[in-house]
Amino acid sequence: MTVFIGIISFLGFITGGVLSLKAVFKKQPKQKVLLLTGISFLTMIGAIALSPATPSLSLAEKSVETNDSGIATITGKQMSKVTLPLMVKRSTLKTANFLTKYRCTTTNHKS
Numbered sequence: 001m002t003v004f005i006g007i008i009s010f011l012g013f014i015t016g017g018v019l020s021l022k023a024v025f026k027k028q029p030k031q032k033v034l035l036l037t038g039i040s041f042l043t044m045i046g047a048i049a050l051s052p053a054t055p056s057l058s059l060a061e062k063s064v065e066t067n068d069s070g071i072a073t074i075t076g077k078q079m080s081k082v083t084l085p086l087m088v089k090r091s092t093l094k095t096a097n098f099l100t101k102y103r104c105t106t107t108n109h110k111s
Contacts, residue, residue, distance in 0.1 A: 006047035012040030 016037030023030045064072045 002047045002051045006044055006051070009040045009043035009047060013037060013044055016040050 016033060019033040020030065020037055022028070023033050066072045
């Protein structure tokens with residue numbers, strides 16, 4: 001929704017800017033046009049500020065250790081109200097094929 005509001009406010013900002021330039025050169029009233037430009041600009045800034053962050057997952061180490069069954073456990077924290085899409089992908093090494101599976105568990109920590 002914020003993307004839609006951002007696009008509409010950007011178009012309003014551009015339109016308001018063009019109409020403001022037209023009003024300056026043709027010596028027309030500028031109050032309504034500058035009001036449109038200002039409101040569109042503030043709405044665009046608000047949409048940018050409220051847009052959700054893009055989640056990312058990265059490892060601090062280049063390698064991951066596994067247990068005897070070949071299962072690696074990676075723990076981490078995620079910010080509240082962020083969804084982290086996980087995909088299962090198959091990777092191939094020189095020595096063997098393996099399947100990467102992700103399982104998310106949540107633990108409620110009180111801050």
